[in-house]
Amino acid sequence: MFINITKQFFAILFILLTLWACENDDFSTNPSIKLDFSADTVLFDTVFTTIGSSTRYLKVYNRTKNDVRISSITLAGGTSSAYRINVDGRHGPSVSDIPLRSGDSLFVMVEVTVNPTLSDAPLLIADSVVFVTNTNVQDVKLVAWGQDVYLHNAVTVLNDTVFLASKPHLIYNYLLVDKNATLTIEAGAQLYFHNNAQLVVAGTLKVEGTAEKPVTMQGDRLEDFYADKGGQWAGVWLSAGSKYNSIAWADIKNAIIGLMVDTCFTPGDPTLTLSHSKVGNASYVAFLARGATVDVDNCLFYNSAYSCVALTMGGSYRFYHTTIANYWGDYMFRKGPALLLNNYYTYQLMPDGPILVEPRNLDEASFYSSIIYGSMSNELGLDNRYNGLPVSALFNYCFTDCILRVPSDYSLSNPDHFVRVIRDDPMFKDVAKWNFELDTLSPAKDIGNIDIANEFPIDLNGINRLSDGKPDLGAFERVE
Numbered sequence: 001m002f003i004n005i006t007k008q009f010f011a012i013l014f015i016l017l018t019l020w021a022c023e024n025d026d027f028s029t030n031p032s033i034k035l036d037f038s039a040d041t042v043l044f045d046t047v048f049t050t051i052g053s054s055t056r057y058l059k060v061y062n063r064t065k066n067d068v069r070i071s072s073i074t075l076a077g078g079t080s081s082a083y084r085i086n087v088d089g090r091h092g093p094s095v096s097d098i099p100l101r102s103g104d105s106l107f108v109m110v111e112v113t114v115n116p117t118l119s120d121a122p123l124l125i126a127d128s129v130v131f132v133t134n135t136n137v138q139d140v141k142l143v144a145w146g147q148d149v150y151l152h153n154a155v156t157v158l159n160d161t162v163f164l165a166s167k168p169h170l171i172y173n174y175l176l177v178d179k180n181a182t183l184t185i186e187a188g189a190q191l192y193f194h195n196n197a198q199l200v201v202a203g204t205l206k207v208e209g210t211a212e213k214p215v216t217m218q219g220d221r222l223e224d225f226y227a228d229k230g231g232q233w234a235g236v237w238l239s240a241g242s243k244y245n246s247i248a249w250a251d252i253k254n255a256i257i258g259l260m261v262d263t264c265f266t267p268g269d270p271t272l273t274l275s276h277s278k279v280g281n282a283s284y285v286a287f288l289a290r291g292a293t294v295d296v297d298n299c300l301f302y303n304s305a306y307s308c309v310a311l312t313m314g315g316s317y318r319f320y321h322t323t324i325a326n327y328w329g330d331y332m333f334r335k336g337p338a339l340l341l342n343n344y345y346t347y348q349l350m351p352d353g354p355i356l357v358e359p360r361n362l363d364e365a366s367f368y369s370s371i372i373y374g375s376m377s378n379e380l381g382l383d384n385r386y387n388g389l390p391v392s393a394l395f396n397y398c399f400t401d402c403i404l405r406v407p408s409d410y411s412l413s414n415p416d417h418f419v420r421v422i423r424d425d426p427m428f429k430d431v432a433k434w435n436f437e438l439d440t441l442s443p444a445k446d447i448g449n450i451d452i453a454n455e456f457p458i459d460l461n462g463i464n465r466l467s468d469g470k471p472d473l474g475a476f477e478r479v480e
Contacts, residue, residue: 027099028066031134035070035100036061042110044144045222047125048170048192049116050151054223058108058129058140062100070098071132073108076139081127083142084111114146120167122147149192157181157203165189165213170220177201179241187249188213192220193233201238201245209249211276211462217252228434230305231256231283238272238292241265250277258282258304263291264315270295276460280304280434281328291315291360296322297456300436300475303328306336307381308374313345314360314393319367320456321448321465323474326374327431338379338405339372341365344391357386359393369448371403371426371474379405401449403473426474437461438478445478446470 038059047053062068075081075093085092086109100106108129117123123146128139150163153172159181163169165188172194177183182204185191189209191199199205199217209215219232226232235255238245240262252258258279264271271292279286280302287301291313297320301308308326311317326338343362346355362384372379384395400419403426404412412418427442429435438444448471457466465477472478 026067027069028064029134030066031136033064033066033068033134034136035068035131035133035138036063037138037140039140041141041143042129044112044142045224046122046145046147047112047114048147048149048168048220049114051149051170051220052113053111053144054221056110058110059105060100060108060131061105062102065102067099067101068133070100071134072096072130073098074130074132075127076130077127082112082114082125082144082146083127084113085109085129110142112142112144112146114144117146117148120148157183160184162186163189163191168192170194171197171199173197175199177203177205179203182206184208185215187215189215191215191217192222193217193255194220195232196234198234199236201236201242204243205236205238205245205247207247207250209276211249211458214249214251217250217255219254226254228254228281230254230281230303235260235282238262242271244269245272246274247272247277248275250279252277252279253281255282256284257288258286260285260288261290261292261294263313264293266293269293274299276458278302278460280308285310288312289315289317293317296320298322298458298460298475300325300460302326302434302436305334307340308338310336310340310342311362311365312340312342312383314343314362315365316363317365319370320452321459321471321473321475322367322370323436323476324370324372324374324379325428325431325436326376326379329375334376337376337381338374340381340383341395341397342383343393343395344384344386346386357391359391361394362396363394365397367399367402368452369401369471369473370399371444372399373403373405373426373428377405377407378410401447401452401473403444436474437476438472438474440478440480442472442478444473446472448473 042056073095087095125144125146127142131138149168149170152175156176158178163185168190170192179202184206187210232254235257237260243266272294274296276298278300282304286304286308288310293316295318300323302325308324324338328334344359399421402421412421424443426444427439429437453471459477460475463477465471
């Protein structure tokens with residue numbers, strides 16, 4: 001009985017081995033067979049030195065009627081290549097003897113890391129992946145731009161420092177400006193922040209961009225997919241005690257809170273002077289002020305998951321020729337109005353204790369020749385009551401020569417708060433493309449206050465709004 005079972009076992013094993021051998025012999029050796037690829041070139045966005053890229057995927061197809069064995073998949077640059085490949089779990093720079101059945105496909109994963117160079121200019125990093133199948137040689141090109149950077153990882157600036165524009169600045173974790181130091185960022189500088197990284201200013205920040213060379217601050221993911229994704233980094237925080245800050249011609253985008261300004265400790269002087277800047281696409285608030293003193297002119301605040309501008313815990317604020325436009329909603333619903341005003345905060349002395357209300361005077365929130373608009377029916381939030389009762393603090397606000405989106409039954413007759421205010425659609429050019437310039441038929445044209453325009457004549461595009469003697473509302477002057 002045992003002998004018969006043993007004979008049957010070996011017979012089955014022999015048949016399986018024979019079938020395997022036959023199957024093994026089915027791989028074609030025809031040199032005319034060619035592979036197909038999902039792309040002839042794998043492109044990478046700018047890759048910062050020492051920081052690895054995101055992974056790119058190349059798909060390889062066998063669209064023939066024959067099974068084949070790919071003799072080798074190899075980086076042309078070999079071990080000295082800046083690139084790395086992974087073929088179905090097998091790492092390069094060279095992988096050999098890869099079976100590919102008829103009608104089947106496989107993935108080649110590609111990454112790149114660029115070594116620091118002595119050049120400030122972007123450097124082209126090129127290589128190729130070479131496929132050899134039955135002596136037939138094919139290749140797919142690899143192309144990336146490598147950029148050397150100034151790397152700041154959990155750095156505290158203790159002395160007056162200038163960030164040059166010669167090459168980008170990459171910030172990991174945090175960059176802290178000490179209370180006795182001033183950080184000056186020169187025109188044209190580019191600051192890239194890794195996930196959750198933050199610029200914290202306890203001292204003074206001077207951003208000296210120009211119309212021709214603005215300063216940019218954004219996340220460090222440069223792929224197209226991340227171009228419109230908020231929440232990629234924490235943002236800029238001018239902390240309590242920060243003083244004499246000025247930001248001109250800056251583009252701050254894709255943060256959690258784009259720009260946060262805390263309580264003022266310089267009576268008579270603004271915590272921040274902000275001009276000719278764009279702050280937006282924030283996953284919480286684009287511009288958040290807490291009991292601060294801020295002067296703003298010719299700025300755009302746009303697209304935030306909560307509010308574009310939140311002036312909280314009182315303070316004093318003046319906005320001139322500003323556009324506040326909230327059309328957030330591509331991949332998350334919006335939770336707040338474009339503009340929020342508030343004159344108190346709440347706190348608890350103990351975790352289970354009563355909620356206490358601390359009144360904070362909103363001494364001034366003035367808006368001149370500005371536009372506050374968005375996709376909601378009411379884009380003005382007035383928060384000066386708690387549990388239905390008014391807070392015992394000043395709540396002074398006024399809109400003069402403005403477009404303000406409020407419901408049709410919202411009264412604009414109180415001259416203490418509204419002077420020549422209309423609620424018409426300002427007719428932006430293309431909100432889907434973040435273009436908040438005025439269209440040809442915009443009702444915001446030619447109705448700005450000439451005295452305000454004389455004080456702030458240059459718009460966010462560097463155009464003189466006095467050229468026709470009829471200034472427009474908002475940050476952008478319409479040019480026909």
